[in-house]
Amino acid sequence: MTTLSTGDLAAQHETARADYAALVERGLSLDLTRGKPAPEQLDLAGALLTLPGDTYRSADGTDLRNYGGLHGLPEVRALFSGFLQVPVDQLIALGNSSLELMHDALVHSMLSPLPGAERRWVDEPAVAFLCPVPGYDRHFALCQRFGIEMIPVPMTADGPDMDVVEDLVRTDGRIKGIWCVPKYSNPDGAIYSDETVRRLASMPTAAPDFRIFWDNAYAVHHLTDTEYEIADLLALAAEHGNADRPFIFGSTSKITFAGGGVSFFGSSPANLKWLLALVAKRTIGPDKINQLRHAALLKDADGVRAHMRAHRELLKPKFDAVDRILTEQLDGTGLAHWGKPKGGYFVSLDVLEGCARRVVSLAAGAGIALTPAGATYPNGNDPQDRNIRIAPTFATLAEVEGAIEGLAICVRLAATEKFTA
Amino acid sequence: MTTLSTGDLAAQHETARADYAALVERGLSLDLTRGKPAPEQLDLAGALLTLPGDTYRSADGTDLRNYGGLHGLPEVRALFSGFLQVPVDQLIALGNSSLELMHDALVHSMLSPLPGAERRWVDEPAVAFLCPVPGYDRHFALCQRFGIEMIPVPMTADGPDMDVVEDLVRTDGRIKGIWCVPKYSNPDGAIYSDETVRRLASMPTAAPDFRIFWDNAYAVHHLTDTEYEIADLLALAAEHGNADRPFIFGSTSKITFAGGGVSFFGSSPANLKWLLALVAKRTIGPDKINQLRHAALLKDADGVRAHMRAHRELLKPKFDAVDRILTEQLDGTGLAHWGKPKGGYFVSLDVLEGCARRVVSLAAGAGIALTPAGATYPNGNDPQDRNIRIAPTFATLAEVEGAIEGLAICVRLAATEKFTA
Numbered sequence: 086m087t088t089l090s091t092g093d094l095a096a097q098h099e100t101a102r103a104d105y106a107a108l109v110e111r112g113l114s115l116d117l118t119r120g121k122p123a124p125e126q127l128d129l130a131g132a133l134l135t136l137p138g139d140t141y142r143s144a145d146g147t148d149l150r151n152y153g154g155l156h157g158l159p160e161v162r163a164l165f166s167g168f169l170q171v172p173v174d175q176l177i178a179l180g181n182s183s184l185e186l187m188h189d190a191l192v193h194s195m196l197s198p199l200p201g202a203e204r205r206w207v208d209e210p211a212v213a214f215l216c217p218v219p220g221y222d223r224h225f226a227l228c229q230r231f232g233i234e235m236i237p238v239p240m241t242a243d244g245p246d247m248d249v250v251e252d253l254v255r256t257d258g259r260i261k262g263i264w265c266v267p268k269y270s271n272p273d274g275a276i277y278s279d280e281t282v283r284r285l286a287s288m289p290t291a292a293p294d295f296r297i298f299w300d301n302a303y304a305v306h307h308l309t310d311t312e313y314e315i316a317d318l319l320a321l322a323a324e325h326g327n328a329d330r331p332f333i334f335g336s337t338s339k340i341t342f343a344g345g346g347v348s349f350f351g352s353s354p355a356n357l358k359w360l361l362a363l364v365a366k367r368t369i370g371p372d373k374i375n376q377l378r379h380a381a382l383l384k385d386a387d388g389v390r391a392h393m394r395a396h397r398e399l400l401k402p403k404f405d406a407v408d409r410i411l412t413e414q415l416d417g418t419g420l421a422h423w424g425k426p427k428g429g430y431f432v433s434l435d436v437l438e439g440c441a442r443r444v445v446s447l448a449a450g451a452g453i454a455l456t457p458a459g460a461t462y463p464n465g466n467d468p469q470d471r472n473i474r475i476a477p478t479f480a481t482l483a484e485v486e487g488a489i490e491g492l493a494i495c496v497r498l499a500a501t502e503k504f505t506a
Numbered sequence: 507m508t509t510l511s512t513g514d515l516a517a518q519h520e521t522a523r524a525d526y527a528a529l530v531e532r533g534l535s536l537d538l539t540r541g542k543p544a545p546e547q548l549d550l551a552g553a554l555l556t557l558p559g560d561t562y563r564s565a566d567g568t569d570l571r572n573y574g575g576l577h578g579l580p581e582v583r584a585l586f587s588g589f590l591q592v593p594v595d596q597l598i599a600l601g602n603s604s605l606e607l608m609h610d611a612l613v614h615s616m617l618s619p620l621p622g623a624e625r626r627w628v629d630e631p632a633v634a635f636l637c638p639v640p641g642y643d644r645h646f647a648l649c650q651r652f653g654i655e656m657i658p659v660p661m662t663a664d665g666p667d668m669d670v671v672e673d674l675v676r677t678d679g680r681i682k683g684i685w686c687v688p689k690y691s692n693p694d695g696a697i698y699s700d701e702t703v704r705r706l707a708s709m710p711t712a713a714p715d716f717r718i719f720w721d722n723a724y725a726v727h728h729l730t731d732t733e734y735e736i737a738d739l740l741a742l743a744a745e746h747g748n749a750d751r752p753f754i755f756g757s758t759s760k761i762t763f764a765g766g767g768v769s770f771f772g773s774s775p776a777n778l779k780w781l782l783a784l785v786a787k788r789t790i791g792p793d794k795i796n797q798l799r800h801a802a803l804l805k806d807a808d809g810v811r812a813h814m815r816a817h818r819e820l821l822k823p824k825f826d827a828v829d830r831i832l833t834e835q836l837d838g839t840g841l842a843h844w845g846k847p848k849g850g851y852f853v854s855l856d857v858l859e860g861c862a863r864r865v866v867s868l869a870a871g872a873g874i875a876l877t878p879a880g881a882t883y884p885n886g887n888d889p890q891d892r893n894i895r896i897a898p899t900f901a902t903l904a905e906v907e908g909a910i911e912g913l914a915i916c917v918r919l920a921a922t923e924k925f926t927a
Contacts, residue, residue: 119573127562127571133795135556141548150548151764152540180601181793188788192613196628196652207617207628223787230787342571345795366644366651367609372555372602373765375796490671 098501100436104494105447113452120271120430121479122343122396129395130341136378142471149373155365161347161496167386168283168304169335170317171351177361179371183348184337186225187298190332190350191231193363194261194296199356202294206261214298215263217245217463219433219472221271224300225262228463235463236260240270240342243276247284252473258291262298268315269303272461272474273433274426279316286321286330297322299333303429304341305393308401312390313427328353337379337431340392347379383502403477403485407432410486414493432475433461434492440499441470447495453488519922525915526868534873536909541692541851542900543764543817550816557799570794574787579797580915582768588807589725591738598782600792604757604769608719610754611771612652614784615682615717621776622748623715626771627682635719636674636684638666640854640882640893642692645685645721649884656884657681665698668705679712684721689736690724692891693882693895694854695847700737707742707751712865718743720754724850726814727760729822733811734848749774758800760851768800782904828853831907835914837844840854841921842860844896853896854882855913861920862891868916870880874909 141150143158156162157178166173179186195206206212213234216225218494220240229237236253239246245266254260265285267277276286282435285297299318307313329352383389404484408425411434415421423434436444441458448455456474459465475492477485541643564579577583578599587594600607616627634655637646641661649656657674660667665688675681679911686706688698698706706718720739728734743751750773758767771781804810829846832855836842844855857865862879869876877895880886896913898906 121573124569124572124802127569130571132558134558134562137555139555141555148548150551150765151545152542152764154765182789185789192617196613196616226787230784338573342795343573344571344575345789345793363651366647368603368606370765372766372793372796374763375793437868 088433093120094501094504097497098505101494101498101501105451105498108384108451108491108494111451112312113487113491115452115480115484115491116414116454117476117480117488118456119479119487120339120476122339123399123479123481125399126396126478127342129392130382132382133341133378134379137374138381139376139379141374143373143377149377151460152369154370154373155361155368156450157347158373158380160380162349163381164380164385164389165335165349168389169301169349169351171319171333171349175319175354176349176351177357179350179374180347181344181348181375181455182338183300183302183334186334186348186350187224187300189364190298191227191233193360194294197363198360199294199296200359209259209261211259212261212264213257213259215245215260216463218266218463219272219467219474220264221266221300222456222460222465224298225463234259236330237463238263240273240275242275244275244281246272247281247288251284251288254288254290254292254295256291258467260290261292261294262296264298266300266302267318268301268313269306269426269429271302271429272431272472274424274429274431275311276427277315281323282316282318283340286318286327287325295330297331299331301333301335303338304335305389306396306430307393307428308397308404309426309427318351319376323353329356332356340389340396341382345375347376398480402482403480404432406482406486407475407477407489411493412487413495414490418497430476430478432477434473434475435471436473436496437500437503438469438471440466440496440503441473443471443499443502444492444495447498448492451491451495453491453495455492515922515925516897518918519926522915522919522922524681526872526919529872529912529915532872534908534912536873536901536905536912537875538897538901538906538909539875540879540900541760541897543760544820544900544902546820547817547899548763551803553803554762554766554799557802558795559802560613561797562798564794564798570798571665573790575791575794576782578768579794579801582797583770585801585806585810585854586756586770587907589810590722590772592740592754592770595771596775596778597673597772598739598778599797600769600771602765602767602769602796603759604721604723607755607769607771608721610650610785611719611781612648612654614781615715616652618780620715620717621780626827630680632680633682634678634680636666636671636681637695637884638685639884640693640888640895642687642721643687643877643881645719646884647701647808654682655680658884659684660849661694663694665691665696665702668702670708672705672709675709675711675713675716677712681711682715683717683718684715684720687721687723688739689722689734690847690850692850693852693893695845695850695852697734697804697848698736703737703739703740705799707739707748708746716751718752719754722754723754723760725756726810727817727851728814728849729818730827730848732848740774750777753777757896761810762800762803766796768797821899823903824882825853825903827903827907828896828898828910831910832914835911836917839918842917851897851899853898855894855896856892857894857917858921858924859890859892861917861924862888862894864920864923865894865913865916868919869913872912872916873886874912874916876913
């Protein structure tokens with residue numbers, strides 16, 4: 086488990102204590118809590134501040150300033166159709182947040198029977214979702230809000246452990262869904278393998294209205310030269326007779342302006358018909374002018390790719406710094422393991438069992454704000470108290486370096502405390 | 507009921523038939539169905555197409571491009587605080603549609619107990635809303651969507667018939683709310699009297715979680731020199747110990763871009779706390795850049811007033827034409843009565859009992875699209891089949907004139923049919 090030998094443990098503990106005291110002395114104030122883009126990333130979309138300029142019409146001549154257009158602007162739907170692996174006529178473009186769309190998909194499932202459902206979820210004796218862990222705290226918060234039981238499933242490098250998933254959904258009809266971030270997963274950076282996607286698409290489920298909440302938040306957010314692709318869930322599900330299973334979500338939140346982007350929902354024709362009939366009661370249409378701004382800024386698929394390469398230039402040094410410093414400070418100690426994500430917004434750090442809360446608390450004491458330990462597990466409960474999510478995007482490179490150096494000290498101190506306790 | 511004498515009825519019927527045949531011959535294609543702004547009105551907010559320009563910060567220095575700011579931009583909240591009669595710290599600014607906010611207020615009330623509630627509405631044996639009629643079809647559609655029973659209440663020139671309202675809510679605990687468009691009401695243009703507002707604020711209700719859905723959609727949408735004011739519901743409710751009763755909604759949909767505006771929700775501190783805790787699960791914040799655009803365009807309360815006077819210049823000739831032509835064609839016949847709204851977006855036309863559907867059908871046959879008869883009543887059911895909503899804003903003045911001339915012919919034909927049948 087650890088390379089610390091009892092012999093030098095006391096000495097190492099003293100060193101860690103001294104290092105930590107010096108760290109506190111520095112009076113840092115650094116924040117690696119949330120996956121927010123840095124100002125320089127937002128600058129890349131600065132043209133949005135004066136777009137769309139003198140035009141307000143879609144390619145088909147529609148006046149986008151007025152009411153209407155429930156499906157969203159065709160041009161912006163076409164722009165993301167390929168990246169999200171959803172045919173354009175099955176993809177709708179909406180407001181500034183895909184989290185909203187996930188929330189509302191749950192609301193509508195609670196209050197109106199889904200295609201294939203026996204009843205609306207609010208009339209079920211119990212509803213449960215599978216939650217691959219570590220995962221995204223805001224997904225878990227939605228389950229909590231709607232009284233949906235969360236069943237953790239371990240993540241692997243290829244996505245959720247499919248043996249466990251298949252076993253659970255085959256027999257337990259309460260299980261109505263699973264949360265998936267299929268590419269550059271939050272927080273562990275996993276890329277779902279083709280086999281995982283195929284098994285998700287084809288597995289038998291006891292619930293006739295089982296849905297995969299496919300939060301493809303990082304579809305184009307590459308950190309390497311390789312633009313990783315995943316298998317086409319929507320097509321595979323249809324091939325296996327489960328066309329209505331996927332709910333696909335995406336957004337430009339980490340492409341253009343985090344607070345002023347465009348979100349997307351894609352699914353089968355039957356699901357889309359169901360959803361749009363409900364959405365039509367809620368709104369006369371999304372902000373199509375903002376969608377036009379996005380189409381004008383990004384232009385086409387190559388425009389999106391070029392834009393994301395510019396993001397990568399800004400982000401890669403920060404992710405490299407995290408890995409370099411953790412390697413320098415902790416590699417070979419056995420005190421920590423961390424991911425080397427090929428994309429996305431996070432680095433997942435596993436420390437010694439029972440130490441994550443202590444590490445986060447020590448870091449806070451040194452002015453380094455980290456995502457609360459446990460946040461990557463349902464109900465904030467990491468049963469092994471091991472996982473810490475590092476979000477290096479918003480801080481400056483110097484801040485990231487300072488915070489990770491401090492974090493490494495906290496990891497060493499928490500570990501030596503554990504063994505000297 | 508009518509000035510038609512049996513003597514000349516056959517002759518009048520023949521004249522109406524001939525006029526209608528000539529109308530059909532003209533092959534019109536006119537649309538007075540929905541309350542949409544005309545393109546010239548949207549042009550008034552044309553600067554939004556290049557705003558906010560080179561700034562993306564709020565007055566307090568916040569980078570509005572990024573996540574956050576659940577309450578919305580303070581500047582745009584301050585801008586509408588006075589018009590909506592909600593203190594700025596009790597007013598939040600959200601997305602592009604107040605209909606969404608009404609929908610979501612219902613969702614949250616269905617799924618989470620309101621302040622003062624015994625249980626969430628989905629666990630009530632039945633939930634009912636009072637629906638002043640004629641009223642707004644999209645309000646009724648929301649009730650339908652959530653299985654909320656609709657109880658019609660007659661409108662008067664001073665708002666809903668408060669004797670009826672007070673009687674119902676005092677004894678019937680199923681009644682959880684009432685829909686109100688308090689100023690320039692949709693469709694009849696009523697302006698709630700101070701006494702109506704006071705009685706709404708103070709009346710005893712059997713339901714402890716009774717809410718007034720106060721859709722102040724036309725707060726600044728004056729058609730005359732008088733900027734009518736209504737009593738302050740939120741303050742009156744608090745004075746009478748019913749602070750949590752009002753849910754106040756507003757938007758810029760008919761001020762700037764109908765599809766790209768800003769919406770508002772105002773209420774008591776307790777309601778706001780309840781709502782924001784739920785909204786925080788759904789979103790990390792609204793599109794604050796679009797809110798900044800609106801603050802930059804409209805600047806201050808005087809800016810809003812000047813902007814609305816420019817709308818009035820465009821709208822008044824259309825409303826005048828409706829009244830002038832209906833007066834020329836139908837005044838003194840007893841075949842129709844219509845409102846003379848002092849603001850808002852509609853003219854409410856009452857025809858002879860049992861004739862509204864026929865009039866709308868005849869108009870459709872002559873290429874004049876009208877809002878379906880019955881739309882202003884719950885479940886599309888106008889028990890007297892009398893009311894027709896005229897929406898003259900979107901069409902050009904010439905189109906409005908042509909459509910109302912045709913409509914008058916249809917009213918005459920339907921009436922003479924009724925008496926010769």
